[in-house]
Amino acid sequence: MAEQQPILEVRDVATFYGAIQALHGVDLDVAKGEIVTLIGANGAGKSTLLMTICGSPRARSGSIKLDGEEIGHLPTHQIVRRGVAQVPEGRRIFPRMSVFENLQMGATISDPAHFQQDIDRVFAMFPRLAERREQRGGTLSGGEQQMLAIGRALMSRPRLLLLDEPSLGLAPLIVQQIFDAIGRIAREEGVTIFLVEQNAYHALRLATRGYVLVNGRVRLSGTGRELLANADVRSAYLEGGHA
Amino acid sequence: MGPRLPALLKDAALTAFVAAALGFFIVGFRTVDIGSTKGLSFDYQFADLAVAVVAIFVGRLGLSLAAEGQRWPALILGAVLGIVGAGPAKLPSAFLHWFVGLAGLLIIARTLWPSANRAFLQARQSSRGQSATRAGARWFGWILLAVAVVMPLMPFADQKTMDLGVLILTYVMLGWGLNIVVGLAGLLDLGYVAFYAVGAYSYALLSTQYGLGFWAVLPIAGALAATFGMVLGFPVLRLRGDYLAIVTLGFGEIIRLVLINWVDLTNGPAGIGSIPGPTLLGAVFAENAPPGKITFSQMTGIPFDGTQRLVFLYYIILGLALVTNLFALRMRRLPVGRAWEALREDEIACRALGINPTNTKLTAFAIGAMFAGFAGSFFAAKQRFISPESFVFIESAIILAIVVLGGMGSQIGVVLAAVLLIGLPEWFRDLGSYRMLAFGLAMVLIMVFRPRGLIAHREPSVRLRAAPPGGR
Numbered sequence: 001m002a003e004q005q006p007i008l009e010v011r012d013v014a015t016f017y018g019a020i021q022a023l024h025g026v027d028l029d030v031a032k033g034e035i036v037t038l039i040g041a042n043g044a045g046k047s048t049l050l051m052t053i054c055g056s057p058r059a060r061s062g063s064i065k066l067d068g069e070e071i072g073h074l075p076t077h078q079i080v081r082r083g084v085a086q087v088p089e090g091r092r093i094f095p096r097m098s099v100f101e102n103l104q105m106g107a108t109i110s111d112p113a114h115f116q117q118d119i120d121r122v123f124a125m126f127p128r129l130a131e132r133r134e135q136r137g138g139t140l141s142g143g144e145q146q147m148l149a150i151g152r153a154l155m156s157r158p159r160l161l162l163l164d165e166p167s168l169g170l171a172p173l174i175v176q177q178i179f180d181a182i183g184r185i186a187r188e189e190g191v192t193i194f195l196v197e198q199n200a201y202h203a204l205r206l207a208t209r210g211y212v213l214v215n216g217r218v219r220l221s222g223t224g225r226e227l228l229a230n231a232d233v234r235s236a237y238l239e240g241g242h243a
Numbered sequence: 244m245g246p247r248l249p250a251l252l253k254d255a256a257l258t259a260f261v262a263a264a265l266g267f268f269i270v271g272f273r274t275v276d277i278g279s280t281k282g283l284s285f286d287y288q289f290a291d292l293a294v295a296v297v298a299i300f301v302g303r304l305g306l307s308l309a310a311e312g313q314r315w316p317a318l319i320l321g322a323v324l325g326i327v328g329a330g331p332a333k334l335p336s337a338f339l340h341w342f343v344g345l346a347g348l349l350i351i352a353r354t355l356w357p358s359a360n361r362a363f364l365q366a367r368q369s370s371r372g373q374s375a376t377r378a379g380a381r382w383f384g385w386i387l388l389a390v391a392v393v394m395p396l397m398p399f400a401d402q403k404t405m406d407l408g409v410l411i412l413t414y415v416m417l418g419w420g421l422n423i424v425v426g427l428a429g430l431l432d433l434g435y436v437a438f439y440a441v442g443a444y445s446y447a448l449l450s451t452q453y454g455l456g457f458w459a460v461l462p463i464a465g466a467l468a469a470t471f472g473m474v475l476g477f478p479v480l481r482l483r484g485d486y487l488a489i490v491t492l493g494f495g496e497i498i499r500l501v502l503i504n505w506v507d508l509t510n511g512p513a514g515i516g517s518i519p520g521p522t523l524l525g526a527v528f529a530e531n532a533p534p535g536k537i538t539f540s541q542m543t544g545i546p547f548d549g550t551q552r553l554v555f556l557y558y559i560i561l562g563l564a565l566v567t568n569l570f571a572l573r574m575r576r577l578p579v580g581r582a583w584e585a586l587r588e589d590e591i592a593c594r595a596l597g598i599n600p601t602n603t604k605l606t607a608f609a610i611g612a613m614f615a616g617f618a619g620s621f622f623a624a625k626q627r628f629i630s631p632e633s634f635v636f637i638e639s640a641i642i643l644a645i646v647v648l649g650g651m652g653s654q655i656g657v658v659l660a661a662v663l664l665i666g667l668p669e670w671f672r673d674l675g676s677y678r679m680l681a682f683g684l685a686m687v688l689i690m691v692f693r694p695r696g697l698i699a700h701r702e703p704s705v706r707l708r709a710a711p712p713g714g715r
Binding site: 056086093 | 578581582584585588591592593594595596597599
């Protein structure tokens, strides 16, 4: 699958926070229609890589291409306008705005003509959001907020959806629901997904392929199945964990 | 109340004793000047002290009773103090009337507060109550508007009242303008008065130097102020919160210092005088027309009256303020207005949704500044004389206080807060030097009882059941 024309192509990317280097020459590909996951421990640089793809912080060297176009130099909002939607870490919904308004904000860059169609699709995927459409975002439960963050990202009809730890702080049952929804987004909507997760078990079971990031370097890569079976991965990220 | 009453009485007596001990020297004696050769002598004010101590005893007792849930005794005590304060019996000083009366009001408010608060919370819980609150707010807005429109026609509308009305409306307009920047976009601007000054000087200079009229300059002044808003906005957009506040504060001071020091243009601290007032279809409001102009009374045949000019000014500022309000309400429903609100909530999320934060903030700054520019032009036309004195930091602080006390983002809240903050100091003039104390007390009380502002509730910009969403 990786041999197809990649929708996202990350080559030799190095990112710094001041003098501290967070990413050391990362290579990574995401092909159209894939679910690719990036797993790793706390502080391995997973979120940094995702944010670097979004242009904040910027990569100091290397190249990031979206459908062959270099996007490494663009500001975040320009990257988003090229079809990359982001579900940021910690959800970051607008707490004082209603569910409906949050979804409206998600449609900022898309054509108003298909707003109704898009919002119907989000409500069909997360019926809970439809029930609470007038409720303020900040009063939703954690799981509902995550659904809202994902729904909001889908409102822009992205080609590529970046998710940063969608399972963070959620109950196991809710985590399962969220991952089911991500799977459906990929299958039914045809959205390519790049998923950063600490919850390696769920992420690898869902993913077509996965990468393991250790101290800012890609240590391992393979299909989700291969990585789940890999002894190193099992001992580092799964044993005593969520399996 | 039985067994608790002695304890409460004892507590009140102790409070009164402390007050008496402290007040004995502070209130009981007063030094008076008895001529340059003899120096100072004492004057005794024990009657004042006695009244104050009794009021403190009764007040303390009333507050304790209210806290114990003894509503009727507390209400009676509050009413007694209120009536005494309102003054059938003459107390030794005007201040004591205020002191006793306000103490009575405070007790009554304290007694009714829990049940009023509970009723309010309950009303907000139920969705029916919610729509009732909404309808109430809307009606309240219309009633306020009706009152504002007919006010000048009322018999009690003398010159003093009209002056106050114009002043309050000016601050309502400034509050609504700043509300766009602070309330909607969440950018803390401590230098808002700078744009007010730009508008005022634009009109003053263009009218005195080039003979342009008020209505011709109004859009120019707005545009100039908006330009200054962008000039300020551009370098400070990366800053947030406290840092932004400091830089805008500095900007406000820079504008003021430029006005003082650029004497060739602004005439420096001496200010600019004989600024012409606004005209109505070319007619001026004066007893005698300047050459080439006609007066309002010549045009209409209505005899000249000094208050006509004030009434005219009143309706101009009312109109300008309403335009500001309608504009802000309309903006909230447009994508850019929603982007302002989203930016206030979470800038990072905004970026992730493809919003350009730079442009969004710049528009908020520029539009907020534009309305300050309009208000500034009006101010110059009303005062007919301006100097840098009028554009000091305290003005920015008052406008910001109006927005914050009103409840950030609430349009009606701004009106209430402007009436309180601008009106109260005027009504409290009888209090003399205690005026600002009462003003400060009012502000503290608002923040204690309504920490998120008078009207903290945020209305969604779309309501789904009422109407199907059209487009985005």
